[in-house]
Amino acid sequence: MGLHKILRIVALVLAIIGAIFALIIIAGDEETAQSMGGNLLYVAYVVLGIVIALVLIFVLKGLFAGNIKKTLMTVGAFLAIIVISYIISSGSDLNLKPFNDKGLGITEAISKNVGAGLYAFYFLAILAIGSMLYGGAKKIFNR
Incomplete structure (x- = not known):
């Protein structure tokens, strides 16, 4: 399994997690948010960090592979x-x-x-x- 397929699966999982959290936030369900550990903002920061790391990996990979x-x-x-x-x-x-x-x-x-x-x-x-x-x-x- 290549790196591209693995990262596609990771991106899909992150998209699904993000959609679930977005629906929880939009619905305003505070009980669910509290049961998930309090503030969903920390989860958003972690997901954002993972996405930025993946983008940097692909940018650097493409930079050194190209001209x-x-x-x-x-x-x-x-x-x-x-x-x-x-x-x-x-x-x-x-x-x-x-x-x-x-x-x-x-x-x-x-x-x-x-x-x-x-x-x-x-x-x-x-x-x-x-x-x-x-x-x-x-x-x-x-x-």
Whole structure:
């Protein structure tokens, strides 16, 4: 039995357990929840940890099985976009006084991080739209 089949069975079991717990939570049956050991949140954390571990295993397995140079170039380009977004974000172009008067505690650093995230989103959205247009145009002109 291969690793893929074993992990498919584990994923199926986790999905069934998750569905049962979801139904218990949705139904609001507190007696069943209490009889299962109290807080179902801990069970959710364990299941989430298992799922994240399985995802990491498959990502690392696929990373080393494929073209690692191309993967590292893509990750490097993504990190370059994040760094450029952070550099061009000022963080001081927003009047923070109204937010801080409401007790939100927004600083220039938080504003700079939000701005960097927005710039990164814009850059990545433009790249995604551009690559779709390029692929569509290339398909049309190669016919």
